[in-house]
Amino acid sequence: MTEIAADPSHPRYQSLLMRHRLEEAEKKGMLAGSALIAHGRGEAFDYLLGEQTIPSALRATQQALALLSSAKRPVISLNGNVVALAGKEVLHLAHQLKCPVEINIFYRTPERMKALLGHLNEIKLQEKLDVEILGAEPDARIPGLEGPRANCTKQGIFESDVLLVPLEDGDRCEALVAMGKTVLVIDLNPLSRTARMASVTIIDELSRVITNMNEMLLSGAATKPVENYQNAQTIEEAFTHIASFLSSEG
Amino acid sequence: MTEIAADPSHPRYQSLLMRHRLEEAEKKGMLAGSALIAHGRGEAFDYLLGEQTIPSALRATQQALALLSSAKRPVISLNGNVVALAGKEVLHLAHQLKCPVEINIFYRTPERMKALLGHLNEIKLQEKLDVEILGAEPDARIPGLEGPRANCTKQGIFESDVLLVPLEDGDRCEALVAMGKTVLVIDLNPLSRTARMASVTIIDELSRVITNMNEMLLSGAATKPVENYQNAQTIEEAFTHIASFLSSEG
Numbered sequence A, B: 001m002t003e004i005a006a007d008p009s010h011p012r013y014q015s016l017l018m019r020h021r022l023e024e025a026e027k028k029g030m031l032a033g034s035a036l037i038a039h040g041r042g043e044a045f046d047y048l049l050g051e052q053t054i055p056s057a058l059r060a061t062q063q064a065l066a067l068l069s070s071a072k073r074p075v076i077s078l079n080g081n082v083v084a085l086a087g088k089e090v091l092h093l094a095h096q097l098k099c100p101v102e103i104n105i106f107y108r109t110p111e112r113m114k115a116l117l118g119h120l121n122e123i124k125l126q127e128k129l130d131v132e133i134l135g136a137e138p139d140a141r142i143p144g145l146e147g148p149r150a151n152c153t154k155q156g157i158f159e160s161d162v163l164l165v166p167l168e169d170g171d172r173c174e175a176l177v178a179m180g181k182t183v184l185v186i187d188l189n190p191l192s193r194t195a196r197m198a199s200v201t202i203i204d205e206l207s208r209v210i211t212n213m214n215e216m217l218l219s220g221a222a223t224k225p226v227e228n229y230q231n232a233q234t235i236e237e238a239f240t241h242i243a244s245f246l247s248s249e250g
Helices: A013-027 A035-048 A055-071 A080-097 A110-128 A154-160 A170-178 A193-197 A206-219 A231-249 B013-027 B035-048 B055-069 B080-097 B110-128 B154-158 B170-178 B193-195 B208-218 B231-247
Strands: A072-077 A101-103 A162-166 A182-186 A200-202 B074-078 B101-103 B161-168 B182-186 B200-202
Touching: A013 A080, A013 A206, A013 B055, A035 A080, A055 A162, A055 A200, A055 A231, A055 B074, A055 B080, A055 B101, A072 B013, A080 A101, A080 A110, A080 A162, A080 A206, A080 B161, A154 A200, A154 B101, A154 B200, A162 A206, A162 B161, A170 A182, A170 A200, A182 A193, A193 A200, A193 B170, A200 A231, A206 B231, A231 B231, B013 B035, B013 B080, B013 B170, B013 B208, B035 B182, B035 B231, B055 B161, B055 B182, B055 B231, B074 B080, B074 B154, B080 B101, B080 B161, B080 B208, B101 B110, B154 B231, B161 B208, B182 B193, B182 B231, B193 B200, B200 B231
Parallel strands: A072 A101, A072 A162, A162 A182, A182 A200, B074 B101, B074 B161, B161 B182, B182 B200
Antiparallel strands: none
């Protein structure tokens, strides 16, 4: 069991809190077998970023938020790790954006879907949020994918124009881009296929990103698109940041 | 369940094989709760190394092997992930080096110890290896550590002069160095405290390192120490490799 430091100013507080949330989610049956390994990979990349939101990631966050705010049919896609790590924060974001969320998991079983829906509905009730939670009854398929992972809802992901898909796998990101959607991803690995495929790539830790988005919306200041936004430059700047972090340590 | 590619030439074969071994170990109760996250962090750093043994890591491996070969009381310390990922390879190494192994785990419970001992003894029997497996009955303590994690055996770790401690935590590495031991570590994160504290730091994936050591011993060629070995240079070269990998991708 991960012990959470009592003091939020503890330097490992955020990181230990995220592990604690994953352990709780594991107990509830929300996670796939690969969830913890995937989280560990993220931790390593976050470590190389200095566990902070770098300036290029903040610009990408603002750009993504502007695209979501001006979308006709924005949707936020959720997998097990997203619900575990930032379920509450994501529902607050969806409430502010007045957009639905859709549970869309790679390893779909009735038990996992039930655990995820139960967890989200509990938060929604506690926080008094008005958010539509889709995904329980898929009635459409993402072209180019096989098996249960292609499932989605017509009303949600299938007919969306702008999609926020945090912690997405490369295949599905590619398939969504191929459908002509604007795909916004949150991925700590700047080398991943997801990072390369997306319309906007936020190279930052999930809970920091969603918190930043919620604060930007509350402040009302940051729903303007970034001037001349170039996603390749966002990725390039993450590489540069990590390389200079490594050389300063070496 | 991780599917292992049938063909060992598949580019993801080694990585999927390691995940498969962890899942099997998890089922047997060999792993701590943090094991999979730690493995994921390692995967990310290995990815940045190009999933290969870089030249400086091979030199560090040769240096470590030379120190083990010429030691008076060499010992290989094993934790849950080491047993899971490379139990067989490590026992072959200990057999060739004629040195004991000692199970020395951070989160010590009777159940985990039993599972780990059972797994190692099974391999020992199958592979017909002559290796002493210590750790079941600790009768000494590592100074400077608190609680069960300080436990070790007098005959093994406590009186060793040269210790190979793969995937070690920073506190314990530091405590072993403070005891005056030559501490050889295998750690994919060149920034970790373990990497910084050790006498020799092999920045490479565990099963590749042990396989390299076994092959070096079998070939009989590589038990000479490396001329003017500098551990700081080993770490520096890992940084340089990762930084140039990132800039070639960027």
